[in-house]
Amino acid sequence: MTVVYRFAALVALSALLLTGCAPRPVTDDSTEAASEPTSDIEEAVESAEELDGLFTLYRDTTDGSLQMLIREDQLDGEYVYFTFTEDGAPVAGHFRGQFRDNEVFRLKRYYDRIEFEQVNTSFYFDPDNALSRAAEANISPARLASQEIVAQDTTDGGRYLINADELFLSEALHQVKPTPSPGQPPTAFSLGGLNSSKTRYADVRNYPENTDFIVNYVYDNPQPLSGGGDAVTDARSVGITVQHSLIEMPDTDYTPRFDDPRVGYFMQQVDNQTSTSATPYRDLINRWHLEKEDPEAELSEPVEPIVWWIENTTPEEIRPTIREATLAWNEAFEAAGFENAIEVKVQPDSAEWDAGDIRYNVLRWTSSPTPPFGGYGPSFVNPHTGQILGSDIMLEFVYLTNRLRQQDLFDAAALPSWAQQSLAEMQAHAAESASANHAGCALGTTMQQNLLTGLQVLQAQNASEIEVTEYVEQGLYYLILHEVGHTLGLNHNMQAHNLLSPEELQDPEVIAEQGLIGSVMDYPAVHLTDDVDTQETFFIDRPGAYDTWAIEFGYDPDLNDENQMQAHLNRSTEPELAFGNDADDMRSPGKGIDPRVMINTISSDPVEYAEGRFDILSETMTELLDKYDESGDSYEPLRNAYLVLTGEMGSMVNSASRFIGGVYRERAMIDQPGATQPFTPVPRAEQEAALDLLRTHLFAPDAFDIPNEIYNHLQQQRRGFNFFGTTEDPKIHARALAMQRMVLAHILHPTVLTRMTDARLYGNEYPLAEYMDDLTMAIFEADADGDVNTFRQNLQVEYVQALASVLDEEENDSYDYVARSAALRSVQQINDMIDGKTGINAETEAHTAHLQHLIDEVLDA
Numbered sequence: 001m002t003v004v005y006r007f008a009a010l011v012a013l014s015a016l017l018l019t020g021c022a023p024r025p026v027t028d029d030s031t032e033a034a035s036e037p038t039s040d041i042e043e044a045v046e047s048a049e050e051l052d053g054l055f056t057l058y059r060d061t062t063d064g065s066l067q068m069l070i071r072e073d074q075l076d077g078e079y080v081y082f083t084f085t086e087d088g089a090p091v092a093g094h095f096r097g098q099f100r101d102n103e104v105f106r107l108k109r110y111y112d113r114i115e116f117e118q119v120n121t122s123f124y125f126d127p128d129n130a131l132s133r134a135a136e137a138n139i140s141p142a143r144l145a146s147q148e149i150v151a152q153d154t155t156d157g158g159r160y161l162i163n164a165d166e167l168f169l170s171e172a173l174h175q176v177k178p179t180p181s182p183g184q185p186p187t188a189f190s191l192g193g194l195n196s197s198k199t200r201y202a203d204v205r206n207y208p209e210n211t212d213f214i215v216n217y218v219y220d221n222p223q224p225l226s227g228g229g230d231a232v233t234d235a236r237s238v239g240i241t242v243q244h245s246l247i248e249m250p251d252t253d254y255t256p257r258f259d260d261p262r263v264g265y266f267m268q269q270v271d272n273q274t275s276t277s278a279t280p281y282r283d284l285i286n287r288w289h290l291e292k293e294d295p296e297a298e299l300s301e302p303v304e305p306i307v308w309w310i311e312n313t314t315p316e317e318i319r320p321t322i323r324e325a326t327l328a329w330n331e332a333f334e335a336a337g338f339e340n341a342i343e344v345k346v347q348p349d350s351a352e353w354d355a356g357d358i359r360y361n362v363l364r365w366t367s368s369p370t371p372p373f374g375g376y377g378p379s380f381v382n383p384h385t386g387q388i389l390g391s392d393i394m395l396e397f398v399y400l401t402n403r404l405r406q407q408d409l410f411d412a413a414a415l416p417s418w419a420q421q422s423l424a425e426m427q428a429h430a431a432e433s434a435s436a437n438h439a440g441c442a443l444g445t446t447m448q449q450n451l452l453t454g455l456q457v458l459q460a461q462n463a464s465e466i467e468v469t470e471y472v473e474q475g476l477y478y479l480i481l482h483e484v485g486h487t488l489g490l491n492h493n494m495q496a497h498n499l500l501s502p503e504e505l506q507d508p509e510v511i512a513e514q515g516l517i518g519s520v521m522d523y524p525a526v527h528l529t530d531d532v533d534t535q536e537t538f539f540i541d542r543p544g545a546y547d548t549w550a551i552e553f554g555y556d557p558d559l560n561d562e563n564q565m566q567a568h569l570n571r572s573t574e575p576e577l578a579f580g581n582d583a584d585d586m587r588s589p590g591k592g593i594d595p596r597v598m599i600n601t602i603s604s605d606p607v608e609y610a611e612g613r614f615d616i617l618s619e620t621m622t623e624l625l626d627k628y629d630e631s632g633d634s635y636e637p638l639r640n641a642y643l644v645l646t647g648e649m650g651s652m653v654n655s656a657s658r659f660i661g662g663v664y665r666e667r668a669m670i671d672q673p674g675a676t677q678p679f680t681p682v683p684r685a686e687q688e689a690a691l692d693l694l695r696t697h698l699f700a701p702d703a704f705d706i707p708n709e710i711y712n713h714l715q716q717q718r719r720g721f722n723f724f725g726t727t728e729d730p731k732i733h734a735r736a737l738a739m740q741r742m743v744l745a746h747i748l749h750p751t752v753l754t755r756m757t758d759a760r761l762y763g764n765e766y767p768l769a770e771y772m773d774d775l776t777m778a779i780f781e782a783d784a785d786g787d788v789n790t791f792r793q794n795l796q797v798e799y800v801q802a803l804a805s806v807l808d809e810e811e812n813d814s815y816d817y818v819a820r821s822a823a824l825r826s827v828q829q830i831n832d833m834i835d836g837k838t839g840i841n842a843e844t845e846a847h848t849a850h851l852q853h854l855i856d857e858v859l860d861a
């Protein structure tokens with residue numbers, strides 16, 4: 001079988017290594033041995049099996065222990081160190097295929113020891129600058145391990161034998177057990193202590209360019225407080241398999257490419273310590289080493305293509321979709337001058353390598369008990385240059401199922417996981433999510449919600465089975481496009497869904513010509529029309545305009561020319577090239593500033609688009625009982641459909657709410673053609689339109705009107721004791737309130753309210769007090785003179801409590817005085833509205849008295 005060397009350009013070098021400096025097998029050394037000092041290495045490895053590769057290993061044939069040989073010429077050399085989880089339990093912070101540390105190591109000898117030192121790659125010193133002599137100042141080195149030399153000899157310039165078990169069967173080089181988070185309750189699942197007698201190698205692989213230790217770590221916790229769920233067989237003994245790879249430092253003619261804020265690449269962040277610039281950034285983008293076979297040709301095959309393997313665990317019927325979606329990126333590479341940049345092969349069932357072998361890029365397919373995602377596309381690099389050395393894509397079967405995650409959390413299912421928290425907790429969520437792993441991809445999760453939303457709509461509109469199959473394939477195709485995009489170096493673009501207006505999105509010709517959205521790297525809502533029968537495009541079906549432009553930025557050899565590069569980047573103001581990623585998006589309350597950078601929405605006018613979506617959703621909701629009437633089925637699919645549809649309503653109001661107090665931001669450089677000023681507040685009319693949408697679809701007395709008999713059927717199928725500790729009744733009001741709270745958490749967020757006031761000085765025409773008047777009326781006006789239904793009772797009490805919290809300086813010190821004054825004014829307005837309210841039913845009387853009590857507490861305080 002063909003072996004694909006991922007470190008393609010290294011083949012020549014590795015040949016040299018093999019012939020020139022490979023360690024000579026000790027046993028064949030008899031001729032020289034007579035004249036050399038007696039080697040005690042020979043003695044130390046007598047009963048061991050020799051494994052040749054980058055570092056020669058000796059495996060004891062009795063106990064499996066490993067010794068590692070280091071040659072003199074390997075000392076002071078640098079190696080890429082890369083770890084990933086081959087298998088684990090998500091509850092323990094490890095899942096199959098999870099990429100972890102990616103560092104540079106240097107090996108040093110200190111008298112009778114070999115040291116493993118991690119190299120800090122975050123700083124650059126111009127070697128011609130005298131300051132470079134102080135390059136190590138105040139940069140703390142990390143000597144992660146120091147191993148005693150157990151045997152050595154002076155043949156071949158010197159060879160040293162160390163105990164490998166102490167390095168790799170421990171956490172010396174890589175932290176496997178996560179640091180407990182400070183807020184974690186003592187009863188939360190946690191790993192016990194590392195059991196060094198149970199911990200052992202699962203496999204060892206040795207190749208000319210990489211030495212891999214696959215270690216099965218075992219953590220013992222004799223008295224666990226949490227069982228960790230079904231995927232943990234026994235919490236007293238938890239196994240996690242981690243692969244450590246030591247990789248030859250690529251020594252090629254690879255030229256790094258520098259990052260630019262207008263394009264979204266994963267990167268190696270480097271500070272230039274000898275630069276006087278205000279932005280002394282020397283950030284290197286992560287990209288593959290693609291070279292034209294014919295450098296003079298406009299379009300050329302690469303010297304080495306990027307080769308993907310479809311794992312042999314992948315169901316046959318979806319392999320064609322996976323292959324085509326992966327190859328679809330070749331179109332973007334053609335714009336960058338490369339033909340057939342990507343190749344796709346299928347891992348034979350008889351393959352002697354497995355998907356964990358880092359020499360292969362594998363599109364992997366798994367069905368985990370608690371899927372941590374639906375798709376994930378990480379890569380590992382040379383941290384010195386950003387050159388991508390390898391990559392995998394993890395795809396989860398759950399993506400294609402009707403199974404809802406968070407099954408038993410009725411409040412949260414199909415809403416963000418934080419949606420059932422209190423207002424204050426939600427507002428804290430932004431800070432927390434800001435520190436989350438930027439490389440993570442949650443697309444699979446949001447895509448599954450999208451996919452299921454569309455399925456309900458298709459069914460309600462009587463789509464045929466073929467249409468439904470095509471629809472699901474489109475969803476899968478899109479997921480693959482997105483995850484492959486990550487492995488090419490691209491991070492997210494949550495602004496790409498702004499490409500077309502709601503009107504243009506009704507026109508299949510416009511969509512076919514321009515693409516549905518600007519980039520496959522977004523998390524858009526599924527596109528749905530009120531006639532899905534004639535609709536062709538639900539998800540973007542090819543790399544978008546932004547993607548092609550970004551691939552050119554990363555890969556086009558012509559852009560090594562600085563002028564051509566600047567001209568290319570100056571196109572960033574073209575609408576289809578708009579870019580904003582996880583750092584700017586507004587998914588969490590109070591996070592981000594530009595409402596165009598958002599997830600789970602689509603079109604250049606998400607407020608108007610949401611109006612149409614609400615019509616489609618309510619029609620679909622009306623059809624639910626008819627559509628889910630299969631004899632002999634339980635009602636669980638109906639219940640899931642209800643959760644998905646209401647979750648989608650939550651997404652729509654959430655994205656609309658971001659326009660309130662929003663600011664459009666532009667990342668163009670000074671004097672760039674077509675650029676606007678960096679910050680332009682959202683026009684008042686657009687903010688008011690967003691509030692109108694919330695008034696109608698989230699706050700109004702009839703906002704949650706659905707055929708009431710649906711509620712009688714929202715039943716989960718019984719399984720053993722699965723209602724134990726909870727109850728199975730549909731918690732309808734809690735779900736509605738969770739959606740309202742989720743939006744209030746943003747539109748009353750201290751950051752948003754302060755921004756509204758600040759932005760008055762640079763263009764915001766919606767004064768905070770006037771906005772608060774409008775919000776208060778949206779929540780109180782409709783039933784100010786009459787009876788208040790139970791949804792509205794919850795909402796009104798929630799709102800008054802939120803206002804009280806704004807005013808409570810002790811509880812909440814982040815609101816400015818302008819916001820506090822506006823809140824006090826709102827409380828007084830509500831007081832006036834409910835004062836002396838008569839002729840109402842008993843529950844409205846009770847509710848009004850409750851409000852009065854809360855208001856009195858605020859006003860008397």
Ligand SMILES: [Zn+2]
Nearest residue numbers: 441442443482
């Ligand atoms: Zn992603």
